[in-house]
Amino acid sequence: MRALLLIALLGFALPAHAQQAVSGTITQIRTGWDSDSFGIMITAPQINPAHCDNALGYVSTTDQPGYHTYYAAALTAYVARKQVSVTVHNTQCIGPFPKIIGINMP
Numbered sequence: 001m002r003a004l005l006l007i008a009l010l011g012f013a014l015p016a017h018a019q020q021a022v023s024g025t026i027t028q029i030r031t032g033w034d035s036d037s038f039g040i041m042i043t044a045p046q047i048n049p050a051h052c053d054n055a056l057g058y059v060s061t062t063d064q065p066g067y068h069t070y071y072a073a074a075l076t077a078y079v080a081r082k083q084v085s086v087t088v089h090n091t092q093c094i095g096p097f098p099k100i101i102g103i104n105m106p
Contacts, residue, residue, distance in 0.1 A: 018090075019087050019090055019101060020047050020049045020090060021085050021086060021087040021088070021104075022044045022045070022046075022086055023044060023084065023085045023086075024042035024043035024083065024084070024086075025042060025082070025084070026040050026041070026077050027041050028040065028057070029075065029078055030057065035062075036061060036067075037059060037060065037061040037062065038059070038071055039059040039060075039097060040058055040074050040100075040103075041056065041057040041058075042086060046098075047088060047098070048088075048098050049088065049090045049091075049098070050088070050089060050091050050092055050093050050099070052097055052098050054097050055098070057097060057098075058086055058098050058099070058100045059094045059095065059099065060099070060100040064099070064100075066101070066102070070102070073103040073104075073105060074103055076105070077103070077105050082105050082106075083105070083106060085102075085104040085105075085106070086100060087100070087101050087103075088101060
């Protein structure tokens, strides 16, 4: 029983890999590249926790969960000139770009 308790406590003590986010205003929305995808660039300095080859924006593709929600949020924020917070995956890229896993509008 003590061993199970120790294992459980160690599991809670290990650091989680939190995803990273950056906030700014969307300056560009890119679409296509011969696929159902979009990319955005924002006013804040680029973050690239996954060390993707191309750090010029963030990308999502239609086969990714949340794609339509991200795209709708990006278009809304771009047209309204609202600030967004873009969350990117810490270990995955889409092609050479950081992978979008969330777009929030305050």
